[in-house]
Amino acid sequence: MLDPATTALLRTILDEVCEGVSRSETGLRAHVASKMLDAARNGETTAERLRQVAIEALRSAPTMWR
Template identity: 40%
Template sequence: MPDAEMTALLQAVLDEVCADLPPWDTTTRERVAERLRNLVRSGRSSVDELKRVGGDALIRAPTMWP
């Protein structure tokens, strides 16, 4: 579980990356948040990398097809 500082960083990056999303688009916001959590779990947590991964999650919609 991330500490308070990491949680605040993740929240700030999530808010920044998702700033242009409509408020009702919670599915996309959740997808971005999950990608950010996965990145931190893998041991990587630089601000630049978090923003890059968050941005990638916005433009790469999930698909059911391999």
Template identity: 55%
Template sequence: MFDAETTAILRAVLDEVCVSVSRYETSARTYVASKLLEAAMAGDTSVANLKHVGRTALGEAPAMWR
């Protein structure tokens, strides 16, 4: 789907954005990851924009997911 560099960027952004979210809170992390993937598939692969998308998604995630 994505090249190795883009995949690495997506993982790094997900980890950074979700640093305060437990790895076991899969619902919130999955939601953020899906929004990051949507942005990347639309061609937006800059780190700054992906971080913004991820933080926005984390803010939108229901509180019970976090």
């Protein structure tokens, strides 16, 4: 389980990275969030690294989600 500060950071970065993605694009947003959660659970907790993970997840998302 992640601490509250990390959880807040994840939400902030998700909103920043997915700024141009409609909130109705739940599959895409969930994909990005999932990759970020995996990274955080594996010790990647800096804002810079989590942002990189999120950007890469957004870029590599299946075409049907873009």
